Amino acid sequence: GQHGDLAGRRVIVTAGGTHEPIDPVRYVGNRSSGKMGYNLAIDARDRGAHVILISGPVALPAPYGVELHQVETAMQMRDVVHSFITNADVLVMSAAVADYRPQVAATQKIKKQTQHEAMGHQDGGALTLHLVQNPDILGELATTLDGDGDASRGSGGISNTPAKKRLIRVGFAAETEHLLEHAREKLRKKHLDLLVANDVTRLDSGFGTNTNKVLIFHADGAMEDLPVLPKTGVATAIWDRIVPLLG
Numbered sequence: 746g747q748h749g750d751l752a753g754r755r756v757i758v759t760a761g762g763t764h765e766p767i768d769p770v771r772y773v774g775n776r777s778s779g780k781m782g783y784n785l786a787i788d789a790r791d792r793g794a795h796v797i798l799i800s801g802p803v804a805l806p807a808p809y810g811v812e813l814h815q816v817e818t819a820m821q822m823r824d825v826v827h828s829f830i831t832n833a834d835v836l837v838m839s840a841a842v843a844d845y846r847p848q849v850a851a852t853q854k855i856k857k858q859t860q861h862e863a864m865g866h867q868d869g870g871a872l873t874l875h876l877v878q879n880p881d882i883l884g885e886l887a888t889t890l891d892g893d894g895d896a897s898r899g900s901g902g903i904s905n906t907p908a909k910k911r912l913i914r915v916g917f918a919a920e921t922e923h924l925l926e927h928a929r930e931k932l933r934k935k936h937l938d939l940l941v942a943n944d945v946t947r948l949d950s951g952f953g954t955n956t957n958k959v960l961i962f963h964a965d966g967a968m969e970d971l972p973v974l975p976k977t978g979v980a981t982a983i984w985d986r987i988v989p990l991l992g
């Protein structure tokens with residue numbers, strides 16, 4: 746019943762997890778299915794938005810009427826987000842972006858040490874992966890935006906059309922413990938307009954499920970505890986809260 750309330754708006758939704766290559770055949774990944782993000786993209790489309798869906802590798806069909814950009818790594822996702830950010834009204838980061846990536850991706854498949862080779866080593870043939878931090882796509886945007894003249898958001902760097910319009914930023918937090926504390930901390934640190942938090946240890950919530958039980962944290966400190974809903978319903982609830990924030 747929110748037909749057309751995003752007409753004329755350009756929204757970016759990120760979805761799925763990222764794959765961080767170890768070598769040509771292996772990656773570091775996570776359990777994100779992309780369902781929440783795809784439902785967010787579909788709902789925004791149905792409300793009339795121009796939707797840019799930036800997706801990590803998922804097993805979901807491409808939604809019609811949505812501009813889909815497929816990426817693998819966090820660094821690729823960041824580049825694509827940056828390429829569309831200037832004209833966007835909303836950025837919803839529902840992707841489970843890898844916090845770490847292997848420092849180097851081997852150019853050839855890493856071979857297992859033979860039993861014989863391994864025997865000669867103290868570690869018995871163990872392999873160590875050195876991981877380095879990925880940039881925080883949402884976090885770094887928050888500190889470089891200067892679109893609304895809000896000094897607390899800093900200035901310089903990646904600029905949203907200065908003094909013209911403001912970008913609504915929505916983050917997600919998938920947590921296994923201390924949900925409220927971590928959610929409040931992320932909302933504050935990343936200067937978000939909304940943060941959607943879910944406890945991924947619940948059977949009816951989080952990775953791979955078709956339902957979700959979320960808490961929505963608002964910038965003013967308000968918190969809403971939503972019931973278990975299908976992910977389509979959670980998507981609608983999220984857009985229902987974003988729309989009033991748009992000027």
Ligand code: C5P
Pocket residue numbers: 819838839840841842843844879880881882883884915916917918919931
């Ligand atoms: O800090 P954490 O990864 O839990 O924050 C989650 C939120 O930040 C999500 O909205 C996620 O998409 C975003 N994020 C990001 N870049 C990262 C890690 C997370 O934009 N490197």
